[in-house]
Amino acid sequence: MKPLKEFTIPFVGLKIGKHHFEYKVEQAFFEHFEYEDFNDVNIDVNVELEKKSTLLELHFKISGWVNVNCDITNEPYNQNIENNFDLVVKFGDEYNDEYIDILIVPHGTYEINIQQYIYELSILAVPIKRVHPGVNDGTLDSDILKKLEELSPKVKEKKEKEEDIDPRWNTLKKLLTDK
Template identity: 50%
Template sequence: MKDLKQFNIPFVGLKEGKHLFQYEIDNTFFKTYNYDEFENSSLDVTLEFVKKSTHFELNFTASGTINVPCDVTSEFYDQEIASVMPLVIKFGPEYNDENEEIIVLPHEAFQLNVAQFIYEMIVLGQPSRRVHPKVLDGTMESETLDKLKELEIKEVKTVEETDPRWDKLKNLITEKKT
C-alpha cells in the first residue's frame, strides 16, 4: 500500500517522550482499503505517540463527519464521529496482533505504519444503526417514511374466543362452590 507511506512512523530516530502526529482523513484513504460505505468523509486524527525504553503507548483520537445513508430512509446525511483508541506496542521475536490492545513488533522493526489502526478505529467507531437526525426529530419529509407509516401494523383488537367445552368446565367449578 504505497499510498499510505505518510502513516509510517520511523520510531528508531525518535527520542523518548511524547510525540504528536496529525492526519487528515478523507475518502481517498478508505479507497485504499476498498471500503466504500461512506459517500464522503472529513476526519481529523491525532496520534499521541509516547516512546518509552521498552514499549510505546499510542492514543488515537478521531473526530469529524462521514456522509452515510440512513438505515431507515436511505437518505444521505453527515454522521458525527468521535472515537478514541489506546494501543500499546511491545517488542518480541515475531509480529503478533492477537490481543487487540497490545501489538508485538519484531525486534528488528524500525518503523510502524498506523494506517490500519486508524482505519479500524473509524470504521468501528461509527454507530451500528445510522438514523438521519430529521427522522429522529420527526421533521423529515420522505416517500420512504410515508410508505413505512402506511405499512405500519395498526393495533389489532382481538376478540377472545373461548372453547365452549372449557366454558362448561368453568361452570362446574363455580357450581361446586355454591
C-alpha cells in the same frame, strides 16, 4: 495492501517522551481499503506516541463525520463519530498482532504503520443502525417514510384486545387477586 507512507511513523529518531501526530482522513483513504459504505469523509486523527526505553505507547483519538445513507430512508446524512484507542508496541523475536491492544514487532524495527488502526477505529465509530436525525425528530420529509407509515400495521386499542380475550382467562385472573 500497500501501506500509505503518510501513516508511517519512524520512531527510531525520536527522543524518549511524548510526541504528537495529526492526520486528516478523507474519502481517498477508505478507497485505498476498498471500503465503499461512506459517501464522504472528514475525520481528524490525533495520535500521541509516548516513547519509552523498551516499548511505545500510542493513544489514538478520532473525531469528525462520515456521510452515510440512512438504513430506513436511504437518505444521505452526516454522522458524527468519535473514538479512542490505546496501543502498546513491544519488541520481540517476531511480528505478532494476535492481541487487540498489544503489537509485538521484531527487534530492529524502526517505523510503524498505523493506517489499519485508523481504518478500524473509524469503521467501529459508526453506529450499527444508521438513522437520519430527521427521522427521529420528524423533520425529514421523505416519500419512503410516508410509504412506510402507510404500510405499517395499525395498533388496535387496548379495549378491543380485552374483548378478544378468552373468558376462561378472566377466571384465572381472579385467582391472582384473591390472595
